[in-house]
Amino acid sequence: MELKDLQPAGLREGESSVGGNTMKVEIEPYSCVSSGNCLMVAPKVFDQDPEDGRVILLTEEPAAEQRGNVDKAIFLCPAQAIAWAEEDQS
């Protein structure tokens, strides 16, 4: 699969929820290997700690136009340290 073939992770353009549950970005900073790939493709969602280079999440709920970039970051992260997570509304 190539980057251009990525399909949004359970979200269609303009959607912020699946089945009534809000989708949020989650990171695992201790799994991060400081590659910087995520902030290259989604600099409005991710930053890097200036001390150790680990990922910093700028927003759990990125704007609709940023969601495709989050998908790219998930695809490009070598440490599988980024994921979408459903926030249970019940």
Ligand code: SF4
């Ligand atoms: S792409 Fe993954 S490993 Fe690289 S900085 Fe982002 S979270 Fe860390």
